[in-house]
Amino acid sequence: MPPTGLIEQAFAPAAASIEAGNIPGAVLGVVTSDGDRAVQWAGAAQIDPQREPVSRTTWFDLASLTKVIFTTTCVLQLVEEGRISLDDPLVKAIPDLRQYDMNAAERRLTFRQCLAHQTHLPAVEPLYTYGQDPGTLRAFILQRVWQAGPPVYSDINYMLLGIAIERITGQALIDQPLPEELSFRPDPKLCAATERDTWRGRVIRGEVHDENAFALGGASGHAGLFGTIDGVLDFARSLLDGSALSPESIKAIRTRESDKRTVGWEACHAGWHGGDACSPDAIGHTGFTGTGLWVDFERGLAWSLLTNRVHPSRHKDSGILGLRRATGERVIALFDEHAQL
Known part of the structure; x- marks a missing residue:
């Protein structure tokens, strides 16, 4: 997929989900191994207690993308x-x-x-x-x-x-040191809100949604990381171009340890959140708050869909699985179509 032109088509499932009231807001980003990048966004970073728009620079609670x-x-x-x-x-x-x-x-x-x-x-x-x-x-x-x-x-x-x-x-x-646009201590004013939490008695914004990570001091091995779409895409590109890890480590995250798991990551399998169009050795991961990242090494392509689907409550059907799958399949279809031109 080129950096401009097709991103609106790839974003269409998220736009429809926002319009239907299933999620407040979303940001979709796509990056290739040679650095081409496209980002699209819409909706609200917060609707409770007041509405604030989402933007490219909105920080999201990445939840299990921390892993x-x-x-x-x-x-x-x-x-x-x-x-x-x-x-x-x-x-x-x-x-x-x-x-x-x-x-x-x-x-x-x-x-x-x-x-x-x-x-x-x-x-x-x-x-x-x-x-x-x-x-x-x-x-x-x-x-x-x-x-x-x-x-x-x-x-x-x-x-x-x-x-x-x-x-x-x-x-x-x-x-711990982190790259730019990734943080365990974000500015709450720049963050998408998550849940109106009955335990903490407030709308959660800029502090980790996961209760265990919060009780552990705000950061844990399983949750606590925040990031912008560009922070997540920077990381994804570093996997694609090999700058984040050694070839042996990249091999480890691409090699199955079980039917559905590699070292750290979820491996492509039927019905997974990344959609059915991915290459067989594609990897991905999701976060409970509504985030996700997928990396297709064979295509030299990665995409991330960041949403605040638990805002203002997790206790509703946001349709996130269908949205993620539809987005991934559209991203790949548009990428493949462009590659053949």
């Missing part, structure tokens, strides 16, 4: 620096993990297993209901006897990875 843009990338960079290997157990960085039971299953978990969601840990736990002291909650995560189950997509995996990053680097996640 791939920050956590996975950071772990792989630590591997490249020789500080850990993917198949090291987490206890190499967190020796006190389940320290009262040397035979605990958690002590055998590896970085690769956690990145690829191939562990026994549960999907999520309402840790914020146990208190809001970040240090105590981190200790609770490390010492909890987690109920075992089959491998599932798990926030707990990435909470542990976030703690490992803090231990290895000696720096809290919220203070």
Whole structure:
């Protein structure tokens, strides 16, 4: 897809969703490996308590895109620096993990297993209901006897990875260096609003929507990152052109560890959020707040759709799966059509 001309056609499903009242606002961005870029936006960054328009420079709560843009990338960079290997157990960085039971299953978990969601840990736990002291909650995560189950997509995996990053680097996640237009501490006035949260008693804007990440101090391995569309596209292009990670690390995020997962990312499969037109080894990820990023290496193409679909409430059917799939299929169709000209 060229940087201009076709982006409005690709944005049409999002425009229709905004018009129907399914989502308040959206920004769609497309980037190619050679740097061509196009961005389109419409709708509201906030409708409650008052309406404010979305723009290209609106910051979005990226939610679980934190897992791939920050956590996975950071772990792989630590591997490249020789500080850990993917198949090291987490206890190499967190020796006190389940320290009262040397035979605990958690002590055998590896970085690769956690990145690829191939562990026994549960999907999520309402840790914020146990208190809001970040240090105590981190200790609770490390010492909890987690109920075992089959491998599932798990926030707990990435909470542990976030703690490992803090231990290895000696720096809290919220203070980690980040590229421009990505931040754990955005200016709330520049952010899209998320939910009117009954727990916090306010509309959430500029602070992380995820309750566990908020209770952990605002940043965790699974959530907490904010970004603009250009911040997300800069990251996507760095994957496409190989500047973010080594060839071995790029291979890791493109290689399946299970039917639907690579190291960190979701692999293309039937019915996934990226649509059915993607190349077989395309990867992507979504965020609960309504964000998403997909990378098609074979085409040299990536796109991101950022929405605030949980504003003012998550308790409605926003149709986000259908919107994401329709957007991805339209982006690829237009890209392929242009490539044949």
